[in-house]
Amino acid sequence: MKGTLSDSTASSTLGYAENPVGAYHTIKRFAVTWKKLFEKLSKLKPAYDVEIQELSKSTLSLGFQRVWPQDADLEGAAVALLRLQQMYKLPVKEFAQGNVSGVRTSELGAADCFYIGQIAFHSDDNLPLAVNWIEESLKIQESKGEPLWEHLQSAYTILAEAYEELGNTKVAAEYAHKASKNADKEYKKENAGFLTRDGYLTELPVPLTQGFTSNAGMYERLCRGENVQDPKIEARLFCQYKKTLVPIRPVKEEVLYLDPRVSIFYDVITDKEADILMELAKPLVFLIFCLTLISFFYYFLIITMVSSQLSRSMVGEPSIKAKSEQRISKLAWLFDWHLDKTVRHLSKRVEEITGLSTVYRERSADAEAWQVLNYGIGGMYEPHHDFFGDDEMLKNLPTHLQDTGRRIATWLTYLTSAQSGGHTVFPVIKVRVPTVKNAAAFWYNLKRNGEVDHRTEHAGCPVLLGQKWISNKWIRERGQLFRRRCGLTPDALDE
Ligand SMILES: O=C(O)CCC(=O)C(=O)O
Numbered sequence: 001m002k003g004t005l006s007d008s009t010a011s012s013t014l015g016y017a018e019n020p021v022g023a024y025h026t027i028k029r030f031a032v033t034w035k036k037l038f039e040k041l042s043k044l045k046p047a048y049d050v051e052i053q054e055l056s057k058s059t060l061s062l063g064f065q066r067v068w069p070q071d072a073d074l075e076g077a078a079v080a081l082l083r084l085q086q087m088y089k090l091p092v093k094e095f096a097q098g099n100v101s102g103v104r105t106s107e108l109g110a111a112d113c114f115y116i117g118q119i120a121f122h123s124d125d126n127l128p129l130a131v132n133w134i135e136e137s138l139k140i141q142e143s144k145g146e147p148l149w150e151h152l153q154s155a156y157t158i159l160a161e162a163y164e165e166l167g168n169t170k171v172a173a174e175y176a177h178k179a180s181k182n183a184d185k186e187y188k189k190e191n192a193g194f195l196t197r198d199g200y201l202t203e204l205p206v207p208l209t210q211g212f213t214s215n216a217g218m219y220e221r222l223c224r225g226e227n228v229q230d231p232k233i234e235a236r237l238f239c240q241y242k243k244t245l246v247p248i249r250p251v252k253e254e255v256l257y258l259d260p261r262v263s264i265f266y267d268v269i270t271d272k273e274a275d276i277l278m279e280l281a282k283p284l285v286f287l288i289f290c291l292t293l294i295s296f297f298y299y300f301l302i303i304t305m306v307s308s309q310l311s312r313s314m315v316g317e318p319s320i321k322a323k324s325e326q327r328i329s330k331l332a333w334l335f336d337w338h339l340d341k342t343v344r345h346l347s348k349r350v351e352e353i354t355g356l357s358t359v360y361r362e363r364s365a366d367a368e369a370w371q372v373l374n375y376g377i378g379g380m381y382e383p384h385h386d387f388f389g390d391d392e393m394l395k396n397l398p399t400h401l402q403d404t405g406r407r408i409a410t411w412l413t414y415l416t417s418a419q420s421g422g423h424t425v426f427p428v429i430k431v432r433v434p435t436v437k438n439a440a441a442f443w444y445n446l447k448r449n450g451e452v453d454h455r456t457e458h459a460g461c462p463v464l465l466g467q468k469w470i471s472n473k474w475i476r477e478r479g480q481l482f483r484r485r486c487g488l489t490p491d492a493l494d495e
């Protein structure tokens with residue numbers, strides 16, 4: 001039993017899982033190590049049989065929710081790790097040593113590197129990266145002198161296939177020969193053609209690249225922190241104390257782009273308020289709230305609370321082939337009529353600063369409820385627009401929002417600063433907004449003549465280190481009739 005646990009990383013501290021390698025270790029501990037332990041324990045029949053089964057049941061699921069990380073989660077952690085690696089161009093060796101952008105955690109073992117390489121190989125996304133991971137696993141294995149590693153033959157086989165696909169047939173053949181060395185007859189028969197084909201050992205090796213796809217997209221460049229903005233545009237940007245609806249309370253504004261105007265407002269929320277929003281969104285709070293509410297027979301409020309629970313929002317499960325993950329985060333909705341007044345106060349503050357109505361009603365709301373989003377490691381939101389582009393999308397909204405027009409503006413509050421990564425970026429206008437705790441980004445999604453503004457396309461970059469919590473307030477078009485008027489010219493700018 002001690003042996004089972006010894007490959008786990010027992011010295012977890014707070015924030016340990018806020019590093020992609022640490023997150024991988026943690027999930028592995030639950031999904032693999034504990035599972036093995038349960039299996040071993042359950043063999044100690046009959047003394048503990050019932051207790052162990054009960055324990056294993058209760059840890060694998062808690063009521064209606066699956067809480068115990070499983071194989072799919074480990075796979076998700078590996079996929080996230082690979083995504084981060086490609087986005088931020090991080091070398092395999094450093095990752096394997098547990099070094100993520102200078103922040104260290106426990107290193108990965110040969111089997112881990114092989115597992116990650118295998119996921120990369122099957123995703124068909126980036127073969128050189130898969131090769132790098134698997135070769136790293138072989139290096140670790142050699143340096144540790146573990147000659148009877150169970151995956152050795154599979155590793156050689158995958159490398160042979162990968163090199164062949166990459167056109168490096170010489171190295172492919174070398175790996176294929178290694179794979180066949182200790183293989184049984186069956187294997188040799190199956191791979192006979194592959195192993196003996198002429199020309200394998202005569203072709204010149206094709207050098208392997210670093211293992212990164214040539215991602216020259218603006219989204220990726222902005223996420224990596226490259227300075228891409230035109231200096232002439234930058235020269236016109238400025239900071240100011242902006243007047244608000246309350247004259248004695250101006251707000252610090254940094255203008256990040258002029259047309260369309262994108263600004264960041266600093267210190268628009270306090271640490272305490274940010275904590276409250278995050279706490280309200282967490283499932284445990286939701287549960288306690290529900291119980292309290294049930295005990296007071298406020299059944300009608302339960303509907304609200306149900307949608308206040310952080311739930312995982314992801315397009316597709318993290319399966320090997322799933323590539324359609326547009327957004328990976330957890331989200332909850334907080335309504336202005338929440339028992340905690342903070343929610344309502346914050347809506348008022350947005351109104352004070354933007355001059356737009358944020359009144360939330362059951363019918364014809366001027367703004368939506370607060371959406372609280374939590375991105376863990378690798379969490380991201382791919383480039384998108386916030387306005388509802390077509391009528392079909394509007395039709396799918398709850399009734400109270402259907403007649404209120406499009407999302408005229410976005411108010412995006414940063415409840416935490418991610419330690420690395422996680423910026424909000426606008427690829428068309430080349431703007432990067434850093435996640436500054438207690439600040440908020442603000443922009444209009446519609447032009448002043450009511451047309452949708454495609455230049456407001458934006459994205460949430462993958463979180464590399466730490467956690468990113470944000471809260472969105474989307475303001476709707478209809479209620480702003482007298483608050484954001486048409487300009488004198490069709491292209492009139494916002495102030
Ligand atoms: O996470 C971010 O920075 C962007 C989030 C976003 O665009 C959204 O929730 O619509």
Ligand SMILES: [Fe+2]
Nearest residue numbers: 384385386458
């Ligand atoms: Fe958005």
